Amino acid sequence: MQNVTYNFSNKVVVVTGGAAGIGFKLTTSFLEAGAKVVVWDYSQQALDTAQKELGKYASQLHFAQVDVTKRDSLATAITALPWSVDVVINNAGITKDKSFVKMTDVDWDAVINTNLTGLYNVTKGLLEKFNSSSAHKRVINISSVVGLYGNFGQANYAATKAGVIGFTKTLAKELGRKGFTVNAVAPGFIKTSMTNAMPKEVLDGMAAKVPVQRLGEVDDIANACLYLASEQASYINGTVLSVDGGIVL
Numbered sequence: 001m002q003n004v005t006y007n008f009s010n011k012v013v014v015v016t017g018g019a020a021g022i023g024f025k026l027t028t029s030f031l032e033a034g035a036k037v038v039v040w041d042y043s044q045q046a047l048d049t050a051q052k053e054l055g056k057y058a059s060q061l062h063f064a065q066v067d068v069t070k071r072d073s074l075a076t077a078i079t080a081l082p083w084s085v086d087v088v089i090n091n092a093g094i095t096k097d098k099s100f101v102k103m104t105d106v107d108w109d110a111v112i113n114t115n116l117t118g119l120y121n122v123t124k125g126l127l128e129k130f131n132s133s134s135a136h137k138r139v140i141n142i143s144s145v146v147g148l149y150g151n152f153g154q155a156n157y158a159a160t161k162a163g164v165i166g167f168t169k170t171l172a173k174e175l176g177r178k179g180f181t182v183n184a185v186a187p188g189f190i191k192t193s194m195t196n197a198m199p200k201e202v203l204d205g206m207a208a209k210v211p212v213q214r215l216g217e218v219d220d221i222a223n224a225c226l227y228l229a230s231e232q233a234s235y236i237n238g239t240v241l242s243v244d245g246g247i248v249l
């Protein structure tokens, strides 16, 4: 896919869950666009792999092992930040899928703590670390189509992804006057290592349900985030950008 090009030189982007999956693509895309990127992830293995793969961008990168559910872990990482921040992308997220009847308290708490409380912890913790002179401060929160229309087996996950949208709209109202825009991206079915392991007929069946007849690529999400982070998107605030080929319609 040919990506639109952006120039984020002199901008600093924090990506949570930035060492794997969609987050890794976000990290790579912002590096390619000239940004400095802070990668926060709780998987040391994913961080090590990412660091190896991104060797040529070493001077633009800062890695830290951070668990977004743990405020002490975050406080340490925030103190260690080498740069003030222009953009945060709240991307870290997990699923613990089960029908509601079978869902346990542990499944519920894990997903709420990561996808929703983690979002609060990171955004609250970083507020004072934003570049105060910038009129283009950005918070981008990764939601999901499931937060818009629900999904069997995902009561916990759908609740968090709908919560992300309420959080986004409220912060958009509160922080707009302080030079921020706050937006959400709602991905549909995106091809990741998880979907790559699924049988072709299952993937074809999923693609057939999408009006544009294909699954999404991680580039589709990265392109949406690059745009929302750019100065050209400075009048877009509090929106939920569905990047789903029309599946939500």
Ligand SMILES: NC(=O)c1ccc[n+]([C@@H]2O[C@H](COP(=O)([O-])OP(=O)(O)OC[C@H]3O[C@@H](n4cnc5c(N)ncnc54)[C@H](O)[C@@H]3O)[C@@H](O)[C@H]2O)c1
Binding pocket: 016, 017, 018, 019, 020, 021, 022, 023, 040, 041, 042, 043, 046, 066, 067, 068, 069, 090, 091, 092, 093, 094, 114, 118, 142, 143, 144, 145, 186, 187, 188, 189, 190, 191, 192
């Ligand atoms: N893949 C999809 O089809 C899809 C669709 C809709 C929304 N999303 C959302 O996109 C985001 C990324 O999803 P993905 O598919 O790339 O997932 P992934 O599992 O491939 O990657 C998630 C990353 O977040 C990290 N992470 C998880 N919990 C963390 C925590 N507590 N603290 C720090 N890091 C943590 C993981 O280590 C991993 O590197 C998630 O918020 C997810 O809900 C994904």
